[in-house]
Amino acid sequence: MTANVSLLKLSKSFNSVAALKEVSLEIDAGEFIVLLGPSGCGKSTLLSIIGGFLSASSGKVLIGGKDMTSVPPSIRPTTTMFQDYALFPHMSLRDNVAFGLRMRKVGRKERNQKADTFLDMVGLKASANRKPHELSGGQRQRVALARALSVNPDLLLLDEPLGALDMKLRRQMQDELKAIQKEIGTTFIHVTHDQEEAMAIADRIVVMNQGVIEGLGKPSDIYMRPQSLFSAGFMGEVNLINGIVTTVNGQQCNIKTQIGSFNLSPDAFVNSDPQVGHEVTLCIRPEQISTGSNDASKLTTLSQAKVVSSAFFGTHFRCLLAPDFAPEFRLIAHLPQSSEITQGSVVNLVIDSANVTALPSA
């Protein structure tokens, strides 16, 4: 089953360190939400509070409209997939998955059948009689998922479950998690520090830092229009360039920076309206920099730049450019696979300013 979640002004302090500061969040039923942030940002704390393993210092947790703030985990309509899987080592896979049903007094035959169905869903029905220690990490993870879903929770909480897997397995599991979630429709809340993972699976991402939410929205929104400098930096590589707003008129604002002037539309200004004299920081993604192009109207040609270094990353060249206007400055650019870049060459510096974001300077 599924339910919506309301988190109202949740705060949590440990000894005198505030792990969460009045965090509020609304999650729709059936959404796949990812809590994203570096270690210590409070995402795991938040997850533990939602699951009932920690109590908040203040604030409320509502699941399906009901106040669950002081309800213990065994009664809450949530289940958790733990980082170390926590499969019961002395029980077979089937008994592990059937455990929740057993606690709900379901008869042996029925619960074993249901357990097998869930194991089948994750592709491990054939191993139902084995013990967890006989499986690989990826397989144990699937059993943990089957076990968590076996009791039909409204809300599934995932605590960095893919951290211990290698890249290929991780991608595979990400796809599977997404597919399973779409199929059963339960609300998933997933914690991770890997922004690529977040973008791969989330319907919406919640970017957290030091106990507060710094960004909230669809992956594309957060990436293209980050709501804070932290968010911008966390979601991927970004060039942060300080500037001052020189003119504002209707559809265009002009910002003067040390590497050149930009004309941006007011949409580029997240968090505030553009005003003359404001100090802003422009966020330019590496892929928004190119060396010359076809559609000149959308682009801003700044100056020329010297290629200081470049490395081939398979899908692109990651280059460090030193713009003529500010030779000590380094811009990170992702140039196309087909470019012919040599170190020391001078290229045009062209920026796709339609997607540049301007944030108030910190």
Place this chain on the structure above:
Amino acid sequence: MYSRLSNIFCGTYFIAIYGFIFLPVAVLVLYSFQDGSLPIPPFNGVTFKWYAAVFADTKLMSALGNSLIVAVFSSIIACLLGFCAAYGLSRYRLPGSAFQRVLITAPMTVSYLIIALGLLVLFNWMGIRLSLWTVGVGHVVINLPLCFAIIYASMGDHQKNIERAARDLGANNFQVMLLITAPMLMPSILAALFLSITFSWDEFIISFLLSRFDVTLPVEIWSLLRSGLNPKTNAIGSLVFLLSVGLLIILEIFVFRQRSPK
């Protein structure tokens, strides 16, 4: 978070068991201050005369000294042998190393009575007289496996790399062992030493069977007991206990607190 009833159960059980555990020791300490000829109820008045008697009893005091000497020396030997063996077996690939490890740790699995008997027969046959030396030998036998096991368990791969680096920089094997390995493993070595001293200090059956005239403290206390209830026994027992507790408190404050800052 927990039901009131379960808290009451737990609390009651906790106190009851602690009471059981401390009962005899509390009685021991209490009656060591007893002013009366018998170290049993009723409790008359506080006196230190039994402690004075203990300190005046030369046999007891020399037994205490003997215990200390045997414990420290046998433990040092056991630790040295154990450290070297652990070093050799973990750093070098020797034929039959698994067998050697089993051999060195074997005495841990055998009752002290049997070890003592075996040594008794051996010394008898060799014509060696029983003394504190023979007790010391026995104590090394029981403590060597322990020292070896503790130190061997803490010789891991990451230390091998540090030793390699030292060798790389020109140290020979002996220097590596003395200047690098030993200091790195100091916590385990000290733990092994401490445990050995504790076991040796309190050990009875080997000390009893393998000594003759000079005895260790447990054996001397045993003779005291053989002659009936004696208030000096309470005093020496309490003394040993209170000293050990004191040592433990000092260790706790200076050693363990430093190790894990809260």
Place this chain on the structure above:
Amino acid sequence: MSMDSDHSSVRKAWYFVTPAIAWTIAFFVIPFAFMVSVSLASRVGRQIVYSWDLNNYIDFFSKSYYLKGLFVSLEITVLVTIISTLLAYPLAWIIAERVPKKWQRIALIMAILPFWTSYVVRSYSWLLVLSTNGVINNSLLQIGIISEPLPLANTTTATVIGFVHFFVMLLTLTIYSNLIQLSPNYKRASADLGANAFQTFWHVILPLTLPGIMVGAFLTFVLCIGDYITPQILGGNNELTLPQIIMMQLGRRADIPTAAALSIILMGVVTVAYLFCLRWLKMERA
């Protein structure tokens, strides 16, 4: 592999290992061999005559005195093991689960503090409590519940109490360290799936700690069955344990052959218990 195995290194390695091996062979293996051979001898007059027969062992099975000693030892040991485990587990559990984290170490140390009295003195201290003019009898007499002192000391019961006192402390320590090594996520997962506290304990915690309990129980068994001190101080003269009988052979009659044979039989019993435990642990694994 990351070990050095060229020739000069191997020779050096032998220097390190040989002392310990030599000591073990000289003072453990050889004495043990001596003991086995002496057990095949008999004491004739003041001499030990090597008759190389199993007389001593046959004597063990034929003389009810010796057999009884073994049975008394087994009876006491099994009783002590069961009682100590049943008493220690709840205490260990309370310290691990109910006592706040920062007080746990102190609570544990307090629970095993009497370890630091000498073993001899600790057993003796129960005499102060149990004897006819000891604490219990005196208090009961004074309150008036009884009119004559109860014969508590110098009985098998006193021996059991003395043993249980020691092993409750030992087992609390071992079971506690077992409990805190369990990942807290097991409890969380169990609760998450709907189990109440008792169900979590019964289905998850208890089975996971069972191997550790088994190891502790085995240790208790071995230490208890081979102990001479506690039965000698507290047990009186009626039901002697096997170690006591062995010591008697040594003391009064200096009958080393018999003592050796009896000790080997005792070791045999311990080995049987060891194999049983091993098999049980293997079954648990599989």
